[in-house]
Amino acid sequence: MSAAALAQFASPDWQSRPEPILLPSGIPGIQLPRGGLTEIYGPASSGRTSLLVSILAEATARQEICALVDAEDAFDPAFAAQAGVALERLVWVRSAHNAEHALKATDLLIQGGGFGVVALDLGDTPPPTARRISLTSWFRLRRAVEHTPTVLIALALQPNAKTCASLLVECRRETTAWSGNLRGRLLRHIAVRATSTERSKVCLPAFMAQAI
Amino acid sequence: MFACLHGAGNLTALALEFSPTVEQTAADTVALDVSGLDRLFGLPQDIAAAIARRAAETGLSCHIALAANPDAAICAARGFARARLGSSVIPQGDEAKFLAPLPLTLLAPTPELLETLACWGIRRFQDLAALPPLGIAERLGPEGLRLRELARGEATRKLLPIPDPPRFEEEIELEYPIDLLEPLAFLLARLVNGLTTRLATRGLATDELRLRLKLENRGTHQRTLRLPVPSRDAKAFLKLLELDLATHPPAAPIVHVWFGVNPRKPQAAQAGLYVPTAPEPVGLELTLARIKAIVGEDRAGSPRLLDTHRPGAFRMEPPALPVPAIAAAHAPRLALRLFRPPRPARVSLAGGHPGFVAAQSIRGKVIDLAGPWRTSGDWWTADSWSRDEWDIALSDGILYRLYCSPAGWFVEGSYD
Structure with a gap:
């Protein structure tokens, strides 16, 4: 082997971790790393759930089996079906307002393997309760999902996983569009600004979630 | 004769x-x-x-x-x-x-x-x-x-009997009653291993496990577990039975154990090179059984929408694997997060429309609204429903769905 080739191997990039395989989210500019934890957070009505449903629709459309652990029992399958989620490819776990059960179920699903996306929805869980999930638990989940083709998503009001998250996506509603006069008025869509932070790179994709 | x-x-x-x-x-x-x-x-x-x-x-x-x-x-x-x-x-x-x-x-x-x-x-x-x-x-x-x-009437010959179909059943009569799951698991392991070995020698698998326990109080405890695909994974069978018995324990000590399986040809399928990986069916069944033991029997599975316009009508079913053909993804849609059960609300009307809404953790003036959208159904049954729905933006910055039914005002969920 030539000295030039050896020098190439000896470069700092040789020791760095390889770029993860990315899963399209259905929204341009947002791609989720497989084998990593992605946190989607933001206040209520900020478009977090619309983004999550879009990710599930995109993944199930590619024949992947997805799992949604619903800590607050807030998922509406009828809306999800209209948004394009293939429900027969979705495993839905309703943990009935119990974050601990939700965490255990997520762990079991990741250990079971074979899922394209495993989403833990803590979207309505009060922040003090969500903060009680220890960093060790998040680290355990991250370790469990590492080296697998699964995308682990945590959805919450605030970021909780700290350094365990490979990607942070903050959602913020910018505008709400209504149409028509009072008698025939309709909620049309909300415009969402998603701030994505990954490896010190920040991008600001925006999308519109159309009302059904 | x-x-x-x-x-x-x-x-x-x-x-x-x-x-x-x-x-x-x-x-x-x-x-x-x-x-x-x-x-x-x-x-x-x-x-x-x-x-x-x-x-x-x-x-x-x-x-x-x-x-x-x-x-x-x-x-x-x-x-x-x-x-x-x-x-x-x-x-x-x-x-x-x-x-x-x-x-x-x-x-x-x-x-x-x-x-x-x-x-x-x-x-x-x-x-x-x-x-x-x-x-x-x-x-x-x-x-x-x-x-x-x-x-x-002098012809003599032997009958050509119908071949007896192989029966995959095992049973144990116990010398003394068992009231703990742990010793029962040992007996079940013996039965399950024996039957799966017999299945394997004949190149068969099973898609149904049947367990019948005779109890000391002369009662019978029966459980039937159906698998999504035929398998002969003894460890998975044993774990499924253990989890099921832990969720549905017998009412009295056990004096007799009967275990049977439904012989089937094993499923042989080769996955496509570009088909995404999916959970192994029996493994997924086992994972779901473990999760059901934590969250409850009917709280894990795949949702199936019912053929009705009634809001929130669905039932949970086991995930259907292998899955049908590809579906097209849609543009992002505004999702609704439901409150289960809906939160009863106190609503002040202004000009015939909601003007102020107060419910559990929700309180605010209505800034903008759309509605009412009137829906009803099942009026031909005793379980009829009707409601007027509004999409409202409250002063707390959150978009809600509000409805008025004969039972009163409720906040159904928030758009997110």
Whole structure:
């Protein structure tokens, strides 16, 4: 082997971790790393759930089996079906307002393997309760999902996983569009600004979630 | 002693109730070996009466004939089915005399042979039985001799029994009652391993596990677990049974364990090179069983929408694997996060529309709204529903769905 080739191997990039395989989210500019934890957070009505449903629709459309652990029992399958989620490819776990059960179920699903996306929805869980999930638990989940083709998503009001998250996506509603006069008025869509932070790179994709 | 049942219906099942050696002679004829039944029922007439009684109980109409050899019984059952209902018992040695009036067509000779015999004026059993065997052998050959033997009721042969379907069942009678799951797991492991080994030796798998426990209080505890695909993974079976018993424990100590499986051909499928990986079906079943043990029986699975416009109508089902063809993804849609149950609200109206809303953790002035959207359904049943829906933006910055039903005002969820 030539000295030039050896020098190439000896470069700092040789020791760095390889770029993860990315899963399209259905929204341009947002791609989720497989084998990593992605946190989607933001206040209520900020478009977090619309983004999550879009990710599930995109993944199930590619024949992947997805799992949604619903800590607050807030998922509406009828809306999800209209948004394009293939429900027969979705495993839905309703943990009935119990974050601990939700965490255990997520762990079991990741250990079971074979899922394209495993989403833990803590979207309505009060922040003090969500903060009680220890960093060790998040680290355990991250370790469990590492080296697998699964995308682990945590959805919450605030970021909780700290350094365990490979990607942070903050959602913020910018505008709400209504149409028509009072008698025939309709909620049309909300415009969402998603701030994505990954490896010190920040991008600001925006999308519109159309009302059904 | 042999019996023959001739008629319509599931005669094989009836015959198997009386004898393990059953021959399906034709679609409407079943022959069975009834040797030894005299110890249970007594005389041959009593055996015939017992079979006839059971046939009547099961709603079958058939003619029953008993004879010393199967062919005589078959000829009698077929020949006397029209003449007399009930049963015919042929005493041993009187077969030729008993069968004498029957037509030769019952023996199903070849058309050429039947024509030859008809030319000779031989139309009944008694005519053929009276002919000398040497002359028949010279003129009609071995087939003629066979027909003569049948006509005289002298043909002897063994029945060709229906192969007994392999039964994959095991049971253990316990010496003392078991009231803990741990010792029961040891017994189950023995049964499960034995049955999966038997399945493997025959190249089979199973898609259904059946467990029946007899309890000390004379009750029975039965569980049936269905698998998405046939498998013979003993460890997974055992874990599924353990989890199921932990979720549905027996009401009393166990005195008898019975375990059976449903044999099926194993599923052989090769995944496509570019098809995304999916959870292994039995593994997913096991994972779901573990999750159900944590969150509750009907709180994990795949949602299936019901064929109704009623809001929130769905049921949980086991995930369907392998999954159907590809579906197209949509543009992002505004999702609704439901409050289960909906939160009762106090609403102040302004100009006929909601002006202020207060509910659990929700309080604010209505900034913007759309509605009302009136929906109703099932008015033809006792469980009818109707509601007026509004999409509202509250002063707290959150978009909600609000509805008014005969039961009052409720906040159904928030758009997110």
